Amino acid sequence: MLIIVLAFAIAVGLSALLAGLQRRHVLYSALAMAGIGSVAQFLVIPWLEDPTWATWTNIFVLALVTILVGCAVGYALGGLDKGQAMRVASLTGLFVGGLMVLDIVLRTIPSYSRMVRGRVFATVGSNTPNFDGTFWQTFLDTAAHLILPTIAIMIVSMATYSRYSRASMLEVMTQDYVRTARSKGLTERTVVVRHAFRNALIPLTTLAAIDFGAVIGGAVITETVFAWRGMGRLFVEGLLFVDPNPVMGFFLVTSVAYVIFNMLADITYAYLDPRIRIS
Numbered sequence: 001m002l003i004i005v006l007a008f009a010i011a012v013g014l015s016a017l018l019a020g021l022q023r024r025h026v027l028y029s030a031l032a033m034a035g036i037g038s039v040a041q042f043l044v045i046p047w048l049e050d051p052t053w054a055t056w057t058n059i060f061v062l063a064l065v066t067i068l069v070g071c072a073v074g075y076a077l078g079g080l081d082k083g084q085a086m087r088v089a090s091l092t093g094l095f096v097g098g099l100m101v102l103d104i105v106l107r108t109i110p111s112y113s114r115m116v117r118g119r120v121f122a123t124v125g126s127n128t129p130n131f132d133g134t135f136w137q138t139f140l141d142t143a144a145h146l147i148l149p150t151i152a153i154m155i156v157s158m159a160t161y162s163r164y165s166r167a168s169m170l171e172v173m174t175q176d177y178v179r180t181a182r183s184k185g186l187t188e189r190t191v192v193v194r195h196a197f198r199n200a201l202i203p204l205t206t207l208a209a210i211d212f213g214a215v216i217g218g219a220v221i222t223e224t225v226f227a228w229r230g231m232g233r234l235f236v237e238g239l240l241f242v243d244p245n246p247v248m249g250f251f252l253v254t255s256v257a258y259v260i261f262n263m264l265a266d267i268t269y270a271y272l273d274p275r276i277r278i279s
Helices: 002-018 024-049 056-077 079-115 135-172 176-183 188-217 220-225 231-240 244-272
Strands: none
Touching (some): 002 079, 079 135
């Protein structure tokens, strides 16, 4: 019952955020997709709980089918807003599918807790030694070992991203094209989300590209504290034991990661700001 309530809440929330509730066809498409997901859960959840059927390949296929169904629903019910309705309906379906996965994971916690003697949130290592469980128990074990290192890495950048987000939005909201959008009678949600926020993401995209390269290159302190065998730990051990091969591999992988993510950031600029295409 909770999944059904949350599914329709997600449909309304995504419609309000991405299109606005005045776009009735988009809202109807999202609600229809939420209804389909609410009915499909009674068939999908037993499949996903079956150890012989629960694999990453099957989950990927289900996600692909969800996107196709969402596009079909959005195309059928979208009216003049078919493109936007297809996107919102597909996102609604994916979020509802995520709720199904979350439901299974939460129901797996008691059995997993008994297997690890009550220590659900692990503090060291990337997995429990000699752990032999079902697909979802193994997934939960990996996720439990990732929670604390992920939080530690996120907190480091949280202040930076918050500060840049605020400064970028304050600068963008005073631009001429934002005043023009308002003078044309567009709603405040449309002005902020579709015009201002996209251009405000450009500085954050640059930071994200650098941070992704840094994460792949390794977080030495975090990996040492949580006993993770990552790139940073490998680099430090290579220096301590005068082993040039891991050090050279570290520099190669890190430099390639920085180049790739900066290239992706440049491509993202063209999507966020149409003026970059003209220049």
